[in-house]
Amino acid sequence: MKFRALLLMAALAFSFQFAYSQSKYEWKQASSAGYSYKYVTNDPMQTRFYTLKNGLSVMLSVNHKEPSITTKIAVRAGSNSDPKDHTGLAHYLEHLLFKGTDKYGTLNWAKEKPLIDSIENLYETYNSTTDVEKRKEIYKQIDKVSGEASKFSIANEYDKLMSAMGAQGTNAHTAVEETVYEEQIPSNALDKFLTVQAERFRYPVFRIFHTELEAVYEEKNRGLDNDGRKMYEAMQYYVFPTHNYGQQSTIGTIEHLKNPSLKAIRKFYNQYYVPNNMAIIMSGDFNPDEVVKKIDEHFAYMQNKPVENYTAAPEAPISAPIVKDIYGPSAENMRVCYRTPAEGSHDALILDLIANVLNNGKAGLMDLNLNKQQKMQSAGAGMVQYKDYGIFVLTGSPKQGQSLEEVKDLLLSQIALLKNGDFDESLIQATIANAKLAELQGLEGNDNRAAALMSTYIQNKGDGWDKSVSWLSDQSKITKQEVVEFAKKFFVENYVVLYKRKGEDKNTLKVEKPPITPVETNAGKESEFVAKINSMTEAPIQPQWVDFSKDVKKSKIGKADVLYTQNADNQLFRLYYKFDMGSWNNKLLPLAFSYLSFLGTDKYTAEQISKEYYKIACSFGMSAGTEESTVSISGLQENFDKAVSLFEHILVNCKANDAALAALKGRIMKSRGDAKLSKDAIMKGLNSYALFGSKNPFNYTLSDQEIANITAQQLVDLLHDVMNYKHTVIYYGPQALPKFTAELTALHKLPSSFKTNTAAVSFNRTSQTANQVLFANYEMVQSEVQWLRSTSKFNIQKQPTVDLFNSYFGGGMGSIVFQTIRESKALAYSTYAVYGIPAKKEDPYTIKAYVGCQADKMNEALKGMNELLTTLPQVSQNFEAAKLSEKKAIETERITQDGVIFSYLSALKMGITEDPRKKKYEELGKIALSDITKFHQEELANKAYTYCVVASDKRVNLDDLKKVGEVKTLTLEEIFGY
Incomplete structure (x- = not known):
């Protein structure tokens, strides 16, 4: 998928009279420290593009805001390049690049090889054998030999290496055109990182394969339970009947998954993992002259080889609508999909603009005509851009009583408006302005920068960066007439319509579970290579603490407290009004806040309000939680007074609209029905039931009758009155505190005294004295199980132990839980266990464990997790790595912007007056594995748990669950409260 390059334009404070013509975006050559590189003029990221002697691309963007580096190692090969008889191969290989080489991940390579x-x-014999019984015998042999090989392998040494150097977000992904390996490392770990990566790609060993293969099976089966995934794959398949975009799914077919070939995987690796087909991309805190030299030294061993990239035959035009039905248990929705031209083309530029003209979340045609007027449950538009083609997608969900066909007609009616020119030309320039604002915000982070560079490398080896940088400049030159003429030619009867209907998917087949004997992980052992890496010296990074007394400035506006932090980076502001009340004080509050967006005043209609905010590139929002609510207003500081005064006008002068409320009620009822079709929502409800019983926060909601009885005037009265309740003003922006308070005092009218909140409803937590199973039936291939238990109340003294326990026990890929459940026993694709931290000091900690697995593995998964909850494996090496990782994460973390204020507020809820990371950092070195073991025995072992299970009663045996504890099957009404 193309992530349109997110760009930070040169001027941080800008006017809406764009002077794009003054900027030129041209490729230039330069040299520094003996290396030549290219760059694009007026690129605010100041990216350097190097091509090393062996063809390896290096893209470097410096950002010194925090001592860390986001890295992406990108390979220009994904499922497009899979052999026709081995689909899913690129994705397999991605998993195997975490298994080590002949130097690490092994105790004795000579014996393992x-x-x-x-x-x-x-596997080659297995692949070519068709007789079922013979295949079983071969797999038994594979299982046996794999068990022998595992005695010499060390599982997850890569993850341990990265964790020990303080890396965060260790991950990878495979898509149609790419495979990308991702890390966020401390800037002082660069030498270690490059040494590990150079070794990682030198000679990967495909060890512990059959358990990893089982994890991919699980990933495939999870996709079969995901209606959104099915819609995505159907979209690809029907939009691209010839191209591998549609004809080869990234995860592969069931038949190919069941018949892997390690030889084919090695061939793929040798063919595509070559330097002239790879890029090392970095954004963060480093010296580019030093970094490119180090990369060159570490990766010079790679040899340039010819790469034959996938070339597709041209797709025939879609000459008439293609209509298909997709079935599954979740809520109905639909898509209209148009095939679009190649990336970087002028057509792609216009289509990207059109997507935002139609749907920008504020004042697009769909936003105003469909969403604002509530003509359907929801509507949207967007672009999916690949190298050769793209997809322009219209999405829609029906409201109550509405057919999917009616949704389609409404979506296409907005295309008709576009073709007829029924929109203001100012919408185009407002779209550019708001896009620029979003990019100002987005490119403050390294990951967005690296993602933009990664995208342009995959699609054109970075040669299109000049177009990426000039994207908004080029779009600003597009006229309304050009949009209209293009729309008339492009949007004809050339689309695919996908209707996601509720019903049984008769084509669903799961990947069957082969018999697997748990393999040895050698968790407490270490290769010589890992020992060498860990012994490498690195310059220390000193942690930085937030001093709440200095970094959060305090003032007053009337009776309201003000919390302030200055934005010294740019001219953007964020203003919040924070209320200590929510739906537990008043059930109507969330509904009233939602209702406001559909209301007008004596001066503006609801649509005009959206347009006014869009014109000035500002926005407002209101959100009501259970105990707190927030009003947020943000945008350019130069438009601060306009944005704030407009919101104040809306809140005071909004008028009741019965028709809007009737439509909102209908959509709410539809959403409530849709939630009952979502396995994620059902599991969330089971969790709440487990912790609080039948009366719980999840099902504390308005009844159908209460919703029916609500009047428009009730909600408007509540909105008119909301600022009379106590709230704290929070400001992050460029204005000095005295000037800000003076300006806001004139804009934000406050009462002489605040009203008292209605007392909040309270919920009693359950006390788990015996195991219990809460079961919800849902038609799915997988089963999902969560273990829950409330424990003691928050105690700041034990917080360092809690955090370290989570890191060691169940919080990541290197954790005990992950290594045991997934790596050794191949019982699940996704698993974790955490000792959950409450949001406030009055609340208890919560133990939560999870396994998502095939239904026929559920009993084994239950046993596996229960063993870990009862007995904590002692792996001193993993413990020390977890401790080091926690320490380095603190050293490199920088709390900035309005995060300073929200960290302060979070600390106050915990009864803490200073940065809690400081105490944790000081205490980490004192904690021993014996302390973690004692904690586990006191808090987790031999305790009663509530097991929340979402699964199909056709695939799991409830009698098996009765062996765990008393089984209570909950109805959807019991779970949801309506």
Whole structure:
């Protein structure tokens, strides 16, 4: 998927009279420290593009805001490049690049290699064998030899390496055109990182394969339970009947998943993982002259080879609508999909603009005509851009009593408006202005920068960066007439319509579970290579603490407290009014806040309000939580007074609109019905039931009758009155505190005294004295299980132990839970266990464990997790790595912007008056594995749990669950409260 390059334009404070013509975006050459590079003039990221002697691309963007570096190692090969008889291969390979080489991930390569070779040959035999019984015998041999090989392998050494150097977000992804390996590392770990990565790609060993293969099976099965995933794959398939975009799914077919070839995977690796087909991309805190030299030194061993990239035959035009039905248990929705031209083309530029003209979340045609007028449940538009083609997508969900066909007609009616020119030309320039604002905000982070560079490398090896940088400049030159003429030619009967209907998917087939004997992980052992990396010296990074007394400035506006932090980086502001009340004080509050967006005043209609905010590139929002609510207003400081005064006008002068409320009620009722079709919502409800019983926060909601009885005037009265309740003013922006308070005092009218909140409803937590199972039936291939238990109240003294326990036990890929449940036993694709931290000091900690697995693995998964909850494995090496990772995460973390204020407020809820990270950092070195073990025994072991299970009663045996504890099957009404 193309992530349109997010750009930070040169001027941080800008006028809406764009002077784009003054900027030129041209490629230039330069040299520094003996290396030549290219760059694009007026690129605010100041990216350097190097091509090393062996063809390896290096893209570097410096950002010194925090001592960390986001890295992406990108390979220009994804599922497009999979062999026709081995789809899913690129994705397999991505998983295997975490398994080590002949130097790490192994205790004795000389003894391990013959077994690895034997496994590879057995898979080739297995692949070519069709007799069912013979296949079973071969797999038994694979399982046996894999068990022998695992005695010499060390699972997850890569993750341990990265964790020990303080890396965060260790991950990778495979898509149609790319495979990308991602890390966020401390800037002082660069030498270690490059040494590890150079070794990682030198000679990857495909060890512990059959358990990893099982994880991919699980990933495939999870996709079969995901209606959104099915819609995505159907969109690809029907929009691209020839191209591999549609004909080869990234995860592969069931038949190919069941018949892997390690030889084919090695061939793929040798063919595409070559320097002239790869890029190392970095954004963060470094010296580019030093970094490019180090990359060159570490990766010079790679040899340039010819790469034959996938070339597709041109797709025939879609000459008539293609209509298809997709079935599944979740709520109905639909898509209209148009095939679009190649990336970087002028057509792609216009279509990206059109997507925002139609749907920008504020004042697009769909926003105003469909969403604001509540003509359907929801509507949207967007672009998915690949190298050769893209997809322009219209999405819609029906409201109550509305057919999917009616939704389609409404979506296409907005295309008709576009073709007829029924929109203001100012909408185009407002779209550009708001896009620029979003990019100002987005490119403050390294990940967005690196993602933009990664995208342009995959699609054109970075050669299109000049177009990416000039994207908004080029769009600003597009006229309304050009949009209209283009729309008339492009949007004809050339689309695919996908209707996601509620019903049984008769094509769903799961990947069957092969018999797997748990493999040895050698968790407490270490290769010589890892020991060498860990012994490398690195310059220390000193942690930085937030001093709440200095970094959060305090003032007053009338009776309201003000919390202030200055924005010294740019001219953007964020203003909040924070209320200590929510739906537990008044059930109508969330509904009233939602209602406001559909109301007008004596001066503006609801649509005009959206347009006014869009014109000035500002926005406002109101959100009501359970105990707190927030009003937020943000945008350019030069438009601060306009944005704030307009909101104040709306709140005071909004008028009741019965028709809008009737439509909102209908959409709410539809949303409530849709939630009952969502397995995620059902599991969330089970969790709440487990912790609080039948009366719980999840099902504390308005009844159908209460919703029916609500009047428009009730909600408007509540909105008119809301500022009479106590609230705290929070400001992050460029204005000095005295000037800000003076300006806001004139804009924000406050009462002489605040009203007292209605007392909040309270909920009693359950006390788990015996195991219990809460079961919800849902038609799915997988089963999902969560373990829950409330424990003691928050105690700041034990917080360092809690955080370290989570890191060691169940919080990531290197954790005990992950290594045991997934790596050793291949029981689940996703699993974790955490000792959850409450949001306020009055509340208890909550133990939560999770396994999502095939239904026929559920009993084994239950047993596996229960063993870990009862007995904590002792792996001193993992413990020390977890401790080091926690310490380095604190050293490199920088709390900035309005995060300073929200950290302060979070600390206050915990009864803390200073940065809690400071105490944690001081205490980490004192904590021993014995302390973690004692904590586990006191808080987790031999305790009663409530097991929340969402699964199909056709695929799991409830009698098996009765062996765990008393089973209570909950109805949807019991879970949701309506």
